[in-house]
Amino acid sequence: MKDKIMTDSGVRDNNSANKSAINTLSDNQFIQYYRQILLPLVGEQGQQNLLNSHVIVVGVGGLGSHVTQQLSAAGIGHLYLIDDDLVELSNLPRQILFDANSIGKHKAICAAEKVAAINSDTQLRYFCEKFTHSFAEHLLHSNVELQQAYQNGQLILLDCSDNMPTRQSINVWCAAHFIPLISASVAAFSGQLLVVDGQVAPQRGCYNCLFAGNSSPQGCANLGVLGPSVGVMASMQALTSIKHILKLDTELKHLHIFDGLQLSWRQLIRHRDPHCQACGHWPSEPQSQLSKSQKTIQTEVTL
Amino acid sequence: MITVYVNERPLEVNKSSNLQQVLALSVQSLELKLDNIAAVHNQHVVPRSKWSTNLCHENDRIEIFSAVAGG
Helix, strand or coil, X not given: CHHHHHHCEEEECCCHHHCCCCCCCCHHHHHHCHHHHCCCCCHHHHHHHHHCCEEEEECCCHHHHHHHHHHHHHCCCEEEEECCCECCHHHCCCCCCCCHHHCCCEHHHHHHHHHHCCCCCCEEEEECCCCCHHHHHHXXXXXXXXXXXXXXXXXXXXXCCCCHHHHHHHHHHHHHHCCCEEEEEXXXXXXXXXXXXXXXXXXXXXXXXXXXXXXXXXXXXXXCECHHHHXXXXXXXXXXXXXXXXXXXXXXXEEEEEECCCCEEEEEECCCCCCCCCCCCCCCCCCCCCCHHHHCCCCCCCC | CEEEEECCEEEEECCCCEXXXXXXXXXXXXXXXXXXXXXXXXXXXXXXXXXXXXXXXXXXXXXXXXXXXXX
């Protein structure tokens, strides 16, 4: 595994001298992020938190193309892009990081190259790998910075994948480690968005509490999709991610459903399944802080 | 008998029906499989393990929908 990761992974970093924890903003950074800092709920401390945060993005297709650009532009300090797919011609209408020259190349590499040009404050690591439990474990335990961010509560994961087995696998891994999961999906004219956080909102359950592991929903390849619908969901996912990093979540109880034909949103109230195999080890009530031993629970659940 | 509304359409069911029974009656006409759906009862998503203990009442709103997996 290690050799493969070393072969098909890399770092895009235009500003490697300045990637230690950021405790103060430079003059340039203050100017660059001024419109964000201006928001009382963000401020300088909030911007520092964004610059110190680590975000894993699984899937750099439609959703991933949009969210990586938005998060980098906002000053997220560390992005980890995971995708084993190659760019195809049929991807171009919605996967806006790519162009005709990208066809046949790895999405993770192309995305890292394009996003690196957006903001030198973002360190990009890319992995041309399929998300699996073993890969995720290797990633978490082989990267000291990532592990530190995890222990400090500065790590979140965005599910931008395109199939149910990967979505379930991501959910199980995040639930096992109490890593906040921001899940978005889109197909035809429908989109779904939710935040799963076993520390802050365990009573709302996880992705598997909503959708059974053996369900087989169709995706964009079967149902079709319009690029702007993907952009709407990706923007909501990016906004939700930033809010979560800044601890601005007003509530995490809803499943948000978007109807692209009616241009409407609905909120449904989620509840934890007491028999869920993925989040059964979670506490029943929100926790202000989990101990290191609680966070390092490692379980592999087959749903 | 009571009337419940499944995806906005009225459905007559026995007074003591639970959500599992209503869903089983409804999925065929919607061309869905029980494995592939999530169920909402009066705005609350009901976990699968509670379908059989969730009792339905007159004018309850039930919604059936599927996961969207595309990205």
